[in-house]
Amino acid sequence: MSTDFQQARVALGARLRELRTSGPDGRLTGTALAERLGWPHSKVYKLENGRQTATAEDLTVWAEATGQPAVADELHSRLRGLESRHRSWRRQLSAGHRAVQEVHNAAQANSAVLRAWESSWIVGVLQTPDYARAILTRFSELHRSKHDVEDAVRARMQRQSGLYDANRRYHVLLWEAVLHTRICPPSVLAGQLDRLLGIVGLDTVELGIVPLGATLKVPPGVGFWIYDDRQVIVETWDAELWLDDTDSVTTHLRTWSALRESAVFGSEAQRLISQARRALST
Incomplete structure (x- = not known):
């Protein structure tokens, strides 16, 4: 895996963490977000720490679950940047x-x-x-x-x-x-x-x-x-x-x-x- 790709995935994870901790309804814990999405807590952890690549659907529901659905387009754009290198x-x-x-x-x-x-x-x-x-x-x-x-x-x-x-x-x-x-x-x-x-x-x-x-x-x-x-x-x-x-x-x-x-x-x-x-x- 390329270093540039991993750096970009880590940056996407940091952005996801920011959305989770600064939503309009206040800070969500990783456990609370996982329960809201019906995911295992480990998935939230892996996405935020750049250890797993999100799907477009993951990004859409993350934006919605953190009360910021308008951010989905930005997240999808970041993902397309990742996939242009790592397919x-x-x-x-x-x-x-x-x-x-x-x-x-x-x-x-x-x-x-x-x-x-x-x-x-x-x-x-x-x-x-x-x-x-x-x-x-x-x-x-x-x-x-x-x-x-x-x-x-x-x-x-x-x-x-x-x-x-x-x-x-x-x-x-x-x-x-x-x-x-x-x-x-x-x-x-x-x-x-x-x-x-x-x-x-x-x-x-x-x-x-x-x-x-x-x-x-x-x-x-x-x-x-x-x-x-x-x-x-x-x-x-x-x-x-x-x-x-x-x-x-x-x-x-x-x-x-x-x-x-x-x-x-x-x-x-x-x-x-x-x-x-x-x-x-x-």
Whole structure:
């Protein structure tokens, strides 16, 4: 979780505490507010101390219960500011996986230079439909979300039109382990590796593979995208972080550059991909 996000959540909690203690009907104790809302007291404590992210409904009823319903719009605005950076999967996937894919399609379409590091799977823009289907199915099961995988696959495939845009450049780094990860049937992985072999040499794509035996300047860590050196997207198990502050972008650019120093490209990258492809037959 980003430091900026946590600071903003703490600030929202402080504002909630202020509303509780300075309402028109006088100060409410945390216990009294919890009883009024039908919540456990621990929820009030967690919200006020920035240990839990409020929902829009939480903020509406808080404003009403403290006798200040007009403040709800302000609280909702603060929440939108939080969610523009920390986007929980629970909330994003309430509308299904297709909607999430369309958000990423738009973000990539508005970028000219895209850098990626991935240590867990093949990045979406280079996936085959079958591989994408396997990945999205796993995430749908993990998050127990709306099962609109086929719509999501079609949306993800639309993103690949950018690979043939002469004004766009993709600089993608993959950890070699990704080439061997059996998150899908062997036949699907074989097709995906064939797809990667065809990507090497594409004018708009620089594909690098970081070998398992390479000396690394930084640990592999989690995957991320950098758009036009202005925005970073990091995916975790429970959320995505959309970061645009200078420190976050600079740190991820340095991390990406450090990982790139350990990568191989061109024929050496093809050799590692072909080696993984042959291993599927043994």
